[in-house]
Amino acid sequence: MAVTSLFEQLEPLLPRVAKPVQYVGGELNATVKDWDAAAVRWALMYPDAYEVGLPNQGIMILYEVLNEQPDVLAERTYAVWPDLEALMRQHRVPQFTVESHRPVGAFDLLGVSFATELGYTNLLTALDLAGIPLSARARTEDHPLVIAGGHAAFNPEPIAEFLDAAALGDGEQVVLEITGVVRDWKAHGCPGGRRELLGRLAALDGVYLPGCYDVSYRPDGQIAEVVRNTDRVPQRVAKRTTMDLDEWPYPKQPLVPIAESVHERMSVEIFRGCTRGCRFCQAGMITRPVRERSARGIGQMVERGLAASGFTEVGLLSLSSADHSEIREITKGLADRYEGSGTGLSLPSTRVDAFNIDLANEISRNGRRSGLTFAPEGGSERIRQVINKMVSEEDLIRTVSTAFGAGWRQVKLYFMCGLPTETDEDVLQIAQLAHRVIRAGRQASGSKDIRCTISIGAFVPKPHTPFQWAAQEHPDVVDQRLRKLRTEINSDRKIGRNVGMRYHDGKPALIEGLLSRGDRRLGRVIERVWREGGRFDGWSEHFRYERWVAACAAELAPQGVSLEWFTTRERTRDEVLPWDHLDSGLDKDWLWDDWQDALVGREQDDCRWTPCFDCGVCPSMGTDIQVGDTQVEPSGRHLLPLRPVGQ
Amino acid sequence: MSLHPSAAPVCRVRLRYAKRGKLRFASHRDVARAFERAVRRAGLPMAYSQGYSPHPKVSWVGAAPTGAASEAEYAEIQLVEHVDPEVVRAALDAALPDGLAVLEGVLASPGGLAERIEASAWRIEVHGLGSEQLRQAAHLLLAAPTLYVERVTKDGRRSLDVRAAIVSLDIDASLDIDALEIECCPTALPVPDQPSRCGILKAVVRQVSPAVRPDDVLSALGAVAGLPSSVLVKAIRIAQGRLDDDGGLVDPLAADRVFARTALAPDRWAPGRLGPR
Numbered sequence: 001m002a003v004t005s006l007f008e009q010l011e012p013l014l015p016r017v018a019k020p021v022q023y024v025g026g027e028l029n030a031t032v033k034d035w036d037a038a039a040v041r042w043a044l045m046y047p048d049a050y051e052v053g054l055p056n057q058g059i060m061i062l063y064e065v066l067n068e069q070p071d072v073l074a075e076r077t078y079a080v081w082p083d084l085e086a087l088m089r090q091h092r093v094p095q096f097t098v099e100s101h102r103p104v105g106a107f108d109l110l111g112v113s114f115a116t117e118l119g120y121t122n123l124l125t126a127l128d129l130a131g132i133p134l135s136a137r138a139r140t141e142d143h144p145l146v147i148a149g150g151h152a153a154f155n156p157e158p159i160a161e162f163l164d165a166a167a168l169g170d171g172e173q174v175v176l177e178i179t180g181v182v183r184d185w186k187a188h189g190c191p192g193g194r195r196e197l198l199g200r201l202a203a204l205d206g207v208y209l210p211g212c213y214d215v216s217y218r219p220d221g222q223i224a225e226v227v228r229n230t231d232r233v234p235q236r237v238a239k240r241t242t243m244d245l246d247e248w249p250y251p252k253q254p255l256v257p258i259a260e261s262v263h264e265r266m267s268v269e270i271f272r273g274c275t276r277g278c279r280f281c282q283a284g285m286i287t288r289p290v291r292e293r294s295a296r297g298i299g300q301m302v303e304r305g306l307a308a309s310g311f312t313e314v315g316l317l318s319l320s321s322a323d324h325s326e327i328r329e330i331t332k333g334l335a336d337r338y339e340g341s342g343t344g345l346s347l348p349s350t351r352v353d354a355f356n357i358d359l360a361n362e363i364s365r366n367g368r369r370s371g372l373t374f375a376p377e378g379g380s381e382r383i384r385q386v387i388n389k390m391v392s393e394e395d396l397i398r399t400v401s402t403a404f405g406a407g408w409r410q411v412k413l414y415f416m417c418g419l420p421t422e423t424d425e426d427v428l429q430i431a432q433l434a435h436r437v438i439r440a441g442r443q444a445s446g447s448k449d450i451r452c453t454i455s456i457g458a459f460v461p462k463p464h465t466p467f468q469w470a471a472q473e474h475p476d477v478v479d480q481r482l483r484k485l486r487t488e489i490n491s492d493r494k495i496g497r498n499v500g501m502r503y504h505d506g507k508p509a510l511i512e513g514l515l516s517r518g519d520r521r522l523g524r525v526i527e528r529v530w531r532e533g534g535r536f537d538g539w540s541e542h543f544r545y546e547r548w549v550a551a552c553a554a555e556l557a558p559q560g561v562s563l564e565w566f567t568t569r570e571r572t573r574d575e576v577l578p579w580d581h582l583d584s585g586l587d588k589d590w591l592w593d594d595w596q597d598a599l600v601g602r603e604q605d606d607c608r609w610t611p612c613f614d615c616g617v618c619p620s621m622g623t624d625i626q627v628g629d630t631q632v633e634p635s636g637r638h639l640l641p642l643r644p645v646g647q
Numbered sequence: 648m649s650l651h652p653s654a655a656p657v658c659r660v661r662l663r664y665a666k667r668g669k670l671r672f673a674s675h676r677d678v679a680r681a682f683e684r685a686v687r688r689a690g691l692p693m694a695y696s697q698g699y700s701p702h703p704k705v706s707w708v709g710a711a712p713t714g715a716a717s718e719a720e721y722a723e724i725q726l727v728e729h730v731d732p733e734v735v736r737a738a739l740d741a742a743l744p745d746g747l748a749v750l751e752g753v754l755a756s757p758g759g760l761a762e763r764i765e766a767s768a769w770r771i772e773v774h775g776l777g778s779e780q781l782r783q784a785a786h787l788l789l790a791a792p793t794l795y796v797e798r799v800t801k802d803g804r805r806s807l808d809v810r811a812a813i814v815s816l817d818i819d820a821s822l823d824i825d826a827l828e829i830e831c832c833p834t835a836l837p838v839p840d841q842p843s844r845c846g847i848l849k850a851v852v853r854q855v856s857p858a859v860r861p862d863d864v865l866s867a868l869g870a871v872a873g874l875p876s877s878v879l880v881k882a883i884r885i886a887q888g889r890l891d892d893d894g895g896l897v898d899p900l901a902a903d904r905v906f907a908r909t910a911l912a913p914d915r916w917a918p919g920r921l922g923p924r
Binding site: 007012014015020021023024025026027028256258259260264306307308309310311312342 | 668669670672673674676677680681683684685686687688695701713714742744745746774862
């Protein structure tokens, strides 16, 4: 099939839409390959706006890994905003890739990375614009295979109907294996059609084919069982784990967009996984075990990436960056090396203690000390024990005082509301904490001109975490608690005026919760919302709560369940969870025990510093946590994330 | 790569660059960001501003609007070492993404670059209108004493006198219209049921504030001649400069070229010191 560029059709539409540059590609380090010379062609999608999707590390890594293969072509596509979508429909322009403006429907594979479930409606827009049938069953050999990846793929059941496959866990290796299967199948004349291709993909570890499993339900609405309908697929699909990050130094050539994006910097992932065991954190649970990139490997990636991109800032990414066993050497080494070069360092997601203030001071050596971010997550000591965020109020105050004493002027604190067992009192203690921060800060800095901003998100229980059984709090309760909190903060005006409070309403979180822990019965809800105009649900200006509520009422009631059933209902130990047949490595009994510990506020140590507590990941991977061999200074058990902002 | 935050600039290089193809949809902010990254990748010994977040010293002159292509954009950069302007041009050109091309680099002579730019020459491809219709509309517009159109700017709705800004306006007579009608009309029509026609205008427009852009010229033509709504396909800035007595444009870098030939010996350059370090 001859595939030509759609740009001539798209070009006249672009002057009529907002920020047209996001649709034209032309990024530095983008790869454009000859269509006809490629044996396997991937379209990679991040189902959100270009400005959000472009910096996504997962897509960037796979894009480069695939394009390094001489006979593989990978291009990227993003969600188009409604203004362009309307024009594309009017002028019959299909979903396109940004490099060469090729129609997504002409590719062999469409890989979609889901960081959040709120991108599901955007998947349907892209499929529909691409001319790909929404239902996987309706697709033929002429349509791409639609494969989901990313964290949300650990429970892809709500979108199972729209997917041919999901890839669980790290993608670097499995994406090449999938490519190999498709290459081989095509080279032999596509024997057995699409069905045979899917059967061959089933043989790959980490590839889940929803269509090969049947789900039945009990009269009370719970899942009766999930059984495979072919013995070509395993009973449980285990995630993939890339063990040696130094062997995968991607992205080597970071994409640099012409358009402005949400992260104007290059990123180096310094380790994967996390052993802190915060019970709300899906990322920390599903990416175990910890695998560190070596200091040398990090240095090489920074050097190469800066030279290739011209970026002026490097982010050292991970789930808890100060936990890298060589973080002191790494930050000092990089700060020394790039001193005077106008290159900034940022260290997102780090913990809070004096050691971290040292790190923050180091990376801001010549910069403005504007603000630091800490994430205590819970307002009271008690609730922090429930969520296993091991930090005491004294630690926090000491850390904040050190920061203000070192010249930092603003502290941002992240919290969650609606946590399991939470009461009004737990949330109101956020106000006491903020007041203490201001008082301590004024004393340490000798200035009244300091700020504390508290930023609050509603808690969403996620699959593969100890809180997967928890009842999600209703948004009305969350909103009410936050109103009381605001009043409490302002009860002392002299201090309250230095405290800012930011929160979004809790309704999108309830829908995120619905989609996170939902099952296949939600497919109809998602499709109905989408047909009624649902797009960009992660954006408050596009999200419509009422549309979701109405769609749930219409589509779930006939199936004997409801929005509340999926969200605010606590699950029992024996309930079959929709993702039980997907193996993140965590032992379900361990998760349950950890959930029970949470309910009585019993903490769980970090296995990086303490003996193994049998979460199940390492044995199932045949591995162990991998940290550097430098003598680690366990700088204390009471640690918190920290992030310098405004760097 | 090293940066000289405290070093004083020792030379200024003026650049003419082009914004082409798909990158015509880049805004000026997008272009400026791309330049900042390119000077770092190219390893140019840029002068940097002082303060907490130093930026390379680049001055911009009247950037083309988002959506407009240009063969004649100008910028001036400040360096802390003497470098052959041609080496600067080539290094920057290689480091910029496709679609941004540095066409010329000259050492700055005394006098500001902005003062040498008074007007722009535009080539405006108009889809959906034939040459004859456009010619008549242009005639009517030129005959009008004033012609106001409205545009939404960042300061709200503004009324612009397009006629006052126009120096000259005609069908591009240097081009074979029949041939171009074929060339510039996409195979798939952007608007169904609209005749496949295309005319090309050449306009010289003064730089006024707020700027009169090619789409404003098109709106004015539509208003004065009662034309059916047409779609602007593409506008390309061909040249910028001061107006001469005949309504032509004087190349703003001409004075610098003369200055370079007379005032400086080539051995002051330090060639071959550039490139990624």
